[in-house]
Amino acid sequence: MNHYNETNVFNSGRTGSIEVICGSMFSGKTEELIRRLRRAVFAKQKVEIFKPAMEIRYSEEEIVSHDQNTITGTPVENSGNILLLSSDIDVVGIDEAQFFDDGLPDVCNQLANQGIRVIVAGLDMDYKGNPFGPMPALCAIAEDVTKVHAICVECGRLASYSYRLVKNEKLILLGEKEEYQPLCRECFNRLNSR
């Protein structure tokens, strides 16, 4: 996390743009999203935050990062609803973007083309290490991509993978946290091969 070039050149004078914050679990994605949104709120910009309605780990109405930094969010059923709810907004934040449908990149483009600053946070890889949902497409169309890292619980290096501790083939496990550990590539491969 040494290169925050969330270059304000991209969003001066209400020119829309897309920023992506991606990484594994426990990498601080939501904290970084909240940091950027708080700065916008402080600057009296109109901010709206959306998350998938299925994301009900902690609270119905609030986006809660792991350090309990809370900021109010609106649960939506699909990406199309974000367009309907984003009129008259300066900055749109989207959390847990990996759980959204494949329409999300197009929605983000439309918002950015309307002059809105869009900040998207999400897991870039699923527990198998495969690109997750709409995240790769979002990274491709974004002006700015920040990849944040967790710390590997096995060796202390930077971690990019979310290793699942329980045997379950479902892509999405709600309840989560306790069931995952951040691992580096080497440790991820070693634990998956035994």
Ligand SMILES: [Zn+2]
């Ligand atoms: Zn490791």
